[in-house]
Amino acid sequence: MTALIRKFVECESPSDDAAAVNRFVDLVADTVTPYASVKTKPGGQYGRLLTAEMKLPGRKKDGQVLALGHSDTVWPMGTLHGMPFREAGGRLWGPGVLDMKAGIVFFLFAVQGLRELEIPATAKVVLQLNPDEEVGSEVSRPLTEKNAAASRAVLVLEPGTGLTGKLKTARKGVGDFTVTVRGKASHAGVDFGAGASAIVELARQINQIAGFTEADKGITVNPGVIQGGTRTNVVAAEARAEIDIRVLRLKDAPVLEKRFRALKPYDERCRIEVTGGLNRPPMERGAGIVKLFRLAEKLGTELGVKLEESLTGGGSDGNFTAALGIPTLDGLGAVGEGAHAATASILVERMADRTALIGKLLASI
Ligand SMILES: [Zn+2]
Numbered sequence: 001m002t003a004l005i006r007k008f009v010e011c012e013s014p015s016d017d018a019a020a021v022n023r024f025v026d027l028v029a030d031t032v033t034p035y036a037s038v039k040t041k042p043g044g045q046y047g048r049l050l051t052a053e054m055k056l057p058g059r060k061k062d063g064q065v066l067a068l069g070h071s072d073t074v075w076p077m078g079t080l081h082g083m084p085f086r087e088a089g090g091r092l093w094g095p096g097v098l099d100m101k102a103g104i105v106f107f108l109f110a111v112q113g114l115r116e117l118e119i120p121a122t123a124k125v126v127l128q129l130n131p132d133e134e135v136g137s138e139v140s141r142p143l144t145e146k147n148a149a150a151s152r153a154v155l156v157l158e159p160g161t162g163l164t165g166k167l168k169t170a171r172k173g174v175g176d177f178t179v180t181v182r183g184k185a186s187h188a189g190v191d192f193g194a195g196a197s198a199i200v201e202l203a204r205q206i207n208q209i210a211g212f213t214e215a216d217k218g219i220t221v222n223p224g225v226i227q228g229g230t231r232t233n234v235v236a237a238e239a240r241a242e243i244d245i246r247v248l249r250l251k252d253a254p255v256l257e258k259r260f261r262a263l264k265p266y267d268e269r270c271r272i273e274v275t276g277g278l279n280r281p282p283m284e285r286g287a288g289i290v291k292l293f294r295l296a297e298k299l300g301t302e303l304g305v306k307l308e309e310s311l312t313g314g315g316s317d318g319n320f321t322a323a324l325g326i327p328t329l330d331g332l333g334a335v336g337e338g339a340h341a342a343t344a345s346i347l348v349e350r351m352a353d354r355t356a357l358i359g360k361l362l363a364s365i
Pocket residue numbers: 070099100133158159316
């Protein structure tokens with residue numbers, strides 16, 4: 001497993017480099033060809049989408065289980081030079097090892113385990129790898145939803161939460177807004193009063209927008225980027241803020257959106273334009289998800305592992321599948337820490353039980 005994880009990590013695949021992602025997709029396709037039927041589909045400006053139907057023991061397949069992952073990482077090409085793959089301190093390190101190349105390897109070994117032990121799977125098992133998950137899944141979303149709609153359950157190979165590897169049974173919905181203020185430029189010395197500062201107006205708006213956060217309801221609003229103005233001696237004609245929003249419940253999204261659309265300028269000479277909205281619905285912890293988690297919990301006990309569940313503010317493609325009402329269990333991939341950080345690493349001692357858990361799930365659902 002370590003050798004295959006190394007091969008996957010050393011084949012760098014940043015979202016914005018389609019050729020690199022395609023090299024990784026080809027590597028996965030070559031790896032699974034002996035025991036799966038592989039299809040790929042163009043991903044527009046991104047790499048190709050991969051779908052692979054596993055050849056598993058057991059005759060009649062009833063329904064489908066979708067294993068969901070992504071081929072892209074947040075790490076630019078060449079990151080390996082300063083952050084090479086290595087095994088040290090009981091961990092595997094390297095760009096993308098945790099999020100989520102190890103998770104893909106666990107799934108592939110789980111499938112091989114079922115084949116070698118001749119353990120039947122009752123459902124058809126399909127793996128889907130998306131090339132654009134780290135940049136919003138705009139291209140892959142329709143295929144994810146199509147495959148999920150045809151499935152009785154979705155298993156997401158994203159890493160678990162924390163160093164105990166809690167499974168993810170709820171994820172917040174994610175969106176973003178851009179608030180653009182257009183004021184009136186003038187000379188800051190000669191004609192100050194003729195200007196209407198877009199920067200001053202935006203600052204007042206941001207103060208109000210930050211107040212949309214309702215931590216007790218799980219709503220957070222983060223003005224993450226601001227831009228504006230041209231020179232110190234010019235009253236700024238334009239300024240803009242990009243704001244990240246997270247909601248726990250789908251019904252909170254339209255309420256929040258309304259508040260953004262209702263922003264009114266303090267200075268009537270300024271105009272406000274708001275674009276954006278929710279792009280990933282929340283994965284709400286419904287009955288189907290709880291049932292799937294209980295099953296995993298029971299299978300974990302058989303493996304001597306106590307599995308816990310968690311809620312995360314981060315989104316994944318599991319948000320889309322859960323929002324369709326398909327029971328979705330997320331965080332089944334690696335146990336480790338430092339996703340998207342230089343400390344990204346996974347625990348070697350948790351590779352086997354995670355793989356066995358995925359295999360048991362495929363044989364039980
Ligand atoms: Zn991920």
